[in-house]
Amino acid sequence: MSATGISVRGVEMVFHRKQESQVVLRDVTLDVAAGRLVTLLGPSGCGKSTLLKIVGGLLAPTSGSVTIGGRPAEEAVKARQIGLVFQRPALLPWKSALANVSFLNEIIGGRGAKGAARTTAERMLDLVGLGDAGTKLPEELSGGMAQRVSIARALALDPAILLMDEPFGALDAITRDRMNSSLLDIWSQTDKTIVFVTHSIAEAVFLSDEIHVMEANPGRIVETLTVELPRPRTAATLDDPRFVEYERHLRQGLVGGAIEGVTA
Numbered sequence: 001m002s003a004t005g006i007s008v009r010g011v012e013m014v015f016h017r018k019q020e021s022q023v024v025l026r027d028v029t030l031d032v033a034a035g036r037l038v039t040l041l042g043p044s045g046c047g048k049s050t051l052l053k054i055v056g057g058l059l060a061p062t063s064g065s066v067t068i069g070g071r072p073a074e075e076a077v078k079a080r081q082i083g084l085v086f087q088r089p090a091l092l093p094w095k096s097a098l099a100n101v102s103f104l105n106e107i108i109g110g111r112g113a114k115g116a117a118r119t120t121a122e123r124m125l126d127l128v129g130l131g132d133a134g135t136k137l138p139e140e141l142s143g144g145m146a147q148r149v150s151i152a153r154a155l156a157l158d159p160a161i162l163l164m165d166e167p168f169g170a171l172d173a174i175t176r177d178r179m180n181s182s183l184l185d186i187w188s189q190t191d192k193t194i195v196f197v198t199h200s201i202a203e204a205v206f207l208s209d210e211i212h213v214m215e216a217n218p219g220r221i222v223e224t225l226t227v228e229l230p231r232p233r234t235a236a237t238l239d240d241p242r243f244v245e246y247e248r249h250l251r252q253g254l255v256g257g258a259i260e261g262v263t264a
């Protein structure tokens with residue numbers, strides 16, 4: 001499947017509760033070119049998850065539009081062009097890692113699809129570095145391994161777009177660094193368009209082609225930064241003076257602007 005781009009135009013999201021209404025997103029417009037890795041960076045409560053859910057067709061915006069590959073987002077959802085990865089892996093506890101990755105394809109494919117679904121699942125587990133862990137149950141996996149399984153599960157459906165909502169937020173710093181490198185590896189071997197949500201400045205700079213910086217009340221994009229660091233990105237990238245400069249710039253904008261909840 002060829003890479004597919006995303007266009008978000010004038011998205012507003014208003015939540016109503018009793019007498020009150022809260023504008024959670026105001027006039028959000030952004031483009032994600034096909035095959036790129038883009039992050040939404042901002043403090044807690046600025047609407048990152050809400051925006052991701054709107055892009056993924058899980059929520060309808062109050063106004064504005066999202067198109068994917070030039071067509072309405074709902075069509076992309078129906079065509080299973082969108083894969084989702086959340087902060088918690090949410091694996092089925094009674095199924096093995098392999099079965100967790102293959103079961104959706106088994107259901108979609110119907111009778112006779114099991115063999116092909118299992119083969120795809122094995123390939124995806126290999127891709128995320130868990131080729132040997134297929135028979136393990138979720139309770140036998142570390143947090144990082146479980147999150148890899150959930151990435152493999154999303155990839156098994158071969159979506160053009162991967163939406164990732166703080167997928168590594170619950171992991172320790174060392175595992176998180178490894179997962180970031182591993183994600184870039186996987187991305188370079190596929191042609192996915194990735195929208196990645198984080199409130200870690202370093203994670204955003206390390207991963208991204210482009211960073212959309214958000215602020216809260218109302219949630220909106222306040223800056224879009226193109227990260228011109230060479231790829232592949234490695235441990236050496238962290239010492240690149242440009243990396244340090246991007247980090248400083250973002251920290252000044254976010255934390256210096258007295259916005260809490262964004263970590264360096």
Ligand SMILES: Nc1ncnc2c1ncn2[C@@H]1O[C@H](COP(=O)(O)OP(=O)(O)OP(=O)(O)O)[C@@H](O)[C@H]1O
Nearest residue numbers: 015016024042043044045046047048049050051199
């Ligand atoms: N279904 C909902 N109904 C009402 N309000 C909601 C709903 N979902 C989110 N909100 C509100 O919208 C705002 C943005 O929430 P959202 O989860 O998008 O933030 P976020 O940037 O993802 O934060 P975090 O970094 O903590 O995950 C918050 O004030 C939240 O309370």
Ligand SMILES: [Mg+2]
Nearest residue numbers: 048049050165
């Ligand atoms: Mg969130």
